[in-house]
Amino acid sequence: MNLKRIHHIDYVVRDLSRAIEQYRKIFNVPLENRERLESRGIELARFRLGETWIILVQPVRDNSPVKRFLDEHGEGxxxxxxxxxxxxxxxxxxxxxxxxxxxxxxxxxVEGWKLVDIAMEETLGVMTQLVESS
Amino acid sequence: MNLKRIHHIDYVVRDLSRAIEQYRKIFNVPLENRERLESRGIELARFRLGETWIILVQPVRDNSPVKRFLDEHGEGxxxxxxxxxxxxxxxxxxxxxxxxxxxxxxxxxVEGWKLVDIAMEETLGVMTQLVESS
Structure with a gap:
């Protein structure tokens, strides 16, 4: 495998609008995009930082995996x-x-990214995806 | 403030040698550096990925802040x-x-990096540093 870069870092948040405002207030980075991904039950906001996306993710459906994560771990x-x-x-x-x-x-x-998750026990306790973004 | 890039991502680990081996096994990235930072009570290993460092950090002193974090949250x-x-x-x-x-x-x-931490409640629950690395 040849890792090219950190493609994105996801933050899970409870209230996307409030989180966008807070992230911009602290870091003064322009919002690039805000979108819904119905298949995953999430709404997300993307900021660009060098070669990496910072993505804020809010669950918008009670049975989404992101909602379960948020309930268990809180924002972060x-x-x-x-x-x-x-x-x-x-x-x-x-x-x-x-x-x-x-x-x-x-x-x-989103945007046709092809993703796969590696089981957390393999990746030092850090949830990790591999992405091909064409 | 003008953010230039993600400078580094830290993973906290229990056993640095085992973690280095696991990270390399999965991701096949060469280890750049392994060093001790006595002032913080940590030993760390750095991998380079594009414009960002991935840093594995193991506490080597019982009273280090990293040890307290590890005890409370586990590896990750x-x-x-x-x-x-x-x-x-x-x-x-x-x-x-x-x-x-x-x-x-x-x-x-390390390497004379100048760091400051922003309180977590300001940064959407994600521990966040700002770094000037000259």
């Missing part, structure tokens, strides 16, 4: 995503080496 | 650090706007 760091050039190939390679992925093969995120 | 994400060009100026500006810093003025990290 959610996950880190590393960019790779061939996520299908990397996923196959990791599986062949006995490393657990969730789900078993890549899914689609 | 520790903090995110954003690079700024003038950390003293940024710290003054934030204080003038009523934003709480810890400590009140920048301290030194």
């Amino acid at each position: 760091f959610f996950h880190i995503a590393y960019e790779v050039s061939d996520v299908e190939g990397v996923a196959s390679d990791l599986k062949a080496r006995g490393i657990k992925l969730m789900p078993d093969s890549p899914r689609r995120g | 994400f520790f903090h995110i650090a954003y690079e700024v060009s003038d950390v003293e100026g940024v710290a003054s500006d934030l204080k003038a706007r009523g934003i709480k810093l810890m400590p009140d003025s920048p301290r030194r990290g």
